[in-house]
Amino acid sequence: MSGFHGLFIPGPTNMPFPIRQAMDIPLEDQRSPDFPAFTLPLFRDLKKAFKTEKGQVFLFPASGTGGWEAAITNTLSPGDKVLVAVFGQFSHLWADLCRRHGLIVDVIETEWGEGAPVEIYEQRLREDSAHEIKAVLVCHNETATGVTSDVAGVRRALDAAGHPALLLVDGVSSIASIDFRMDEWGVDIAVSGSQKGFMLPTGLAIVAVSPKALEAGLSAKCPRCFFDFADMIRTNKDGYFPYTPATTLMRGLRASLDLLFAEGLDNVFERHRRVAEGARRAVAAWGLTLCAKEPRWHSNTVTAICVPKGFNSDDVVKTAYHRYRMSLGVGLSKVAGRVFRIGHIGAINELMLLQALAGCEMALRDVGVDVAPGSGVAAAQEYFRETAPRMALAKAA
Ligand SMILES: *Cc1c(COP(=O)(O)O)cnc(C)c1O
Helix, strand or coil: CCCCCEEECCCCCCCCHHHHHHHCCCCCCCCCCCHHHHHHHHHHHHHHHHCCCCCEEEEEECCHHHHHHHHHHCCCCCCCEEEEEECCHHHHHHHHHHHHCCCEEEEEECCECECCCHHHHHHHHHHCCCCCEEEEEEECEECCCCEECCHHHHHHHHHHCCCCCEEEEECCCCCCCCCCCCCCCCCCEEEEECCCCCCCCCCEEEEEECHHHHHHCCCCCCCCCCCCHHHHHHHHCCCCCCCCCCHHHHHHHHHHHHHHHHHCHHHHHHHHHHHHHHHHHHHHHHCCEECCCCHHHECCCEEEEECCCCCCHHHHHHHHHHHHCEEEECCCHHHCCCEEEEECCCCCCHHHHHHHHHHHHHHHHHCCCCCCCCHHHHHHHHHHHHHCCHHHCCCCC
């Protein structure tokens, strides 16, 4: 089969050629004298992707889930209370991981399709006058529902309540694609992974940590070894690691950061916003609805779309896969069978999205959903035409 399989899942994402090429190299000596000349600038530049100057970024050979585990085991002790809103599969899984580590999880049950309820966070924090809550967890971009939350708002809730808890954020499907400001928002730990906005294979947990979170680590009793920040700090300061780092992925990460910075982070965010808006225009033209309940929660990296009653979204995803060689995201857990997702994160542009929309339209019609052929594609096309950079417009005759 020639051409590319359409990869429109929210991770792993499409990998740009410069990143592939950067990783098509012999394996290297991670204890060589010149290795730090590569790693130290990499650590420094990674901070820019998180918008932190005060924080420190760690690279673990793991996936995002490992980053979650690193965040809590390095800052908390069994029996500590954490406050987390659960409104999708990823926020649910992080809460579950906390429970398995012996933490007491105070869950704010939130409807799937809604974002982090800032007012309820504030209320729970105000009620906790004894400061039993040691950490507040927020999923910045809930990949299961296509919902982006107001992390700055959660910081304001902590401040308004005068509460000293740490703010731990899952930014796995937002960082490097949606604006994220670690220092400005007072985030204590931000977790990301390599296979989403960083456009790499799975295999790196990328974790940025504030000085306050590092200090909390001095008394945190959760067992940890592989994910211990202290071991990382001791060796990272000279450009080395406590165990074998994923050097090939790190070469790819270097290329990824170079691409992101060459485009400019603000341009990267704007590109994601435009592409996502094209997807939303298409959904409206199809007469379908988003899983995200309000515009303020619309995600710019993943669009979760509800199928009409009587249809199974898995059929849409399977049809797209088998008939049109295109991968879409399935509905997870509570929204299984009701939602399918278009991932538009990382190396994505307008015409790639049109490909995804065309495939969705065909698959939707194949399973019997009555969308007008070409309607979604046309709505996105017109939006992209209207908003295309003026500079690129050829002179009319
Ligand atoms: C992908 C993802 C994760 C982590 O998943 P891994 O499969 O362990 O990399 C965590 N949170 C969110 C929001 C995600 O999208």
